[in-house]
Amino acid sequence: MSISARIVKRVPGFELDVAWDIADELAVLFGYSGSGKSMTLAALAGLVRPDAGRITCNGRVLFDSLAAIDERPQNRPFGYVTQGCTLFPHMTVRGNIEYALRELPRKARPERVDQMATALQLHGLLQKRPAELSGGQKQRAQFARALARRPHALLLDEPFTALDAPIRAEMRELVRQVREEFGMPVILVTHDLYEAYTLADRMIVYGGEGVVRVGTPCELFKDPGTPQIEALLSGERLFMCG
């Protein structure tokens, strides 16, 4: 299990130029807002087309500008959850999860939905519409939907930013639990340092101007590498790494 990304993308006023690899671990993508973290995830998911680069997942090439390979988002092996609610408002929770199960025979779908409901504590909510759910319930439903088709990795773009603090704690627990239960690499974008420290097996820090540092949280605190990254990671060093 590994994901490797090298992405170059220019948009007016901004240039993303990053390269990193992760193994089967929970990687936190951390950096200033506007440093291209979300764009990186969108490029992995196939929703943004890099100008140049190469993206692979478990050795399978998903994008390669030189070889002119660009898998459609439909064929990329990722579950993708974003900050906002992207549950389809005109479908029930069950309908939303079933929607992701195109490749499964129709008869097998309800059972898979029930499995997902058990894993993410959605029983009793399956017949509800997204508008009837709380923020935390919505995110659990989105996790269920993203995981239902058994992706090879999970991409989480600030999934808890819109939630209240107590629910965020619950959601962090959920991410850990999902990783344990489904055993897949997770890439979590966050701008919350505490979230990064407490969840990350490995941190990928975008320090601006193409500087990327990859390491365990402790490695990075001991040797941030550049003053920008040191500034980015300062504050809770004592409390975390003794």
Added chain:
Amino acid sequence: MDTLADIAFPLRLSLQVAAGATLLTAVFGVSLGYLLAIKRFRGKALLDLLVTLPMVLPPVVTGYYLLVLVGRNGVLGRFMRDSFGVQLSITFTWYAAVLAAFVVSMPLTVKTVRAAIESVDRELIDASYTLGRSEFETAWHVILPLARKGIAAGLILSFARALGEFGATIMVAGNIPGRTNTMPLEIYNAVVFGDWGRAGLIVMLFTVISGAFILAANRLVEVRA
């Protein structure tokens, strides 16, 4: 009673023509609205212009173009005769009235549907793609259902516009009593012959029907907002 019998045919014909035109609009108008809202392609501005033009052109001008296109010796007429040996003879039939009503009323649906589809959250569309659903499936299961009120409103407006079509209709379908005299043409006929009673009756009928349609369309749009 005579008067009522006289307006029964135009009323039925008008409803038939408007229904036919709206059916065509439901297929082509909604597709064009989708295309213009979602796709990027060369000639998009030109397509938009062509589709919108009948909304602002005098209907007589649109009718003239249609006559040049589908008339017996028109561009399409000659092409069909020379290439397939088929005589294209839809002019001065109720089919021509459907065509005229369709071309003139479709822009209302295209515009409304385009706006409705453009207002569908882009993230929902992306979500559908990342869940493995094709573009067609996404359009069918996500985009169109979420834009359904706009689509319905557009079709209602188009139907009402098709019902009232006069200028383009008289150009390509003529004004043949018992064959192509739709309600608007019948009002004109009644006035020309000085039959103000009949004209007034049809006008009232028209006003009530059109008013009802506008109310229905407004209601749909309000519920959405």
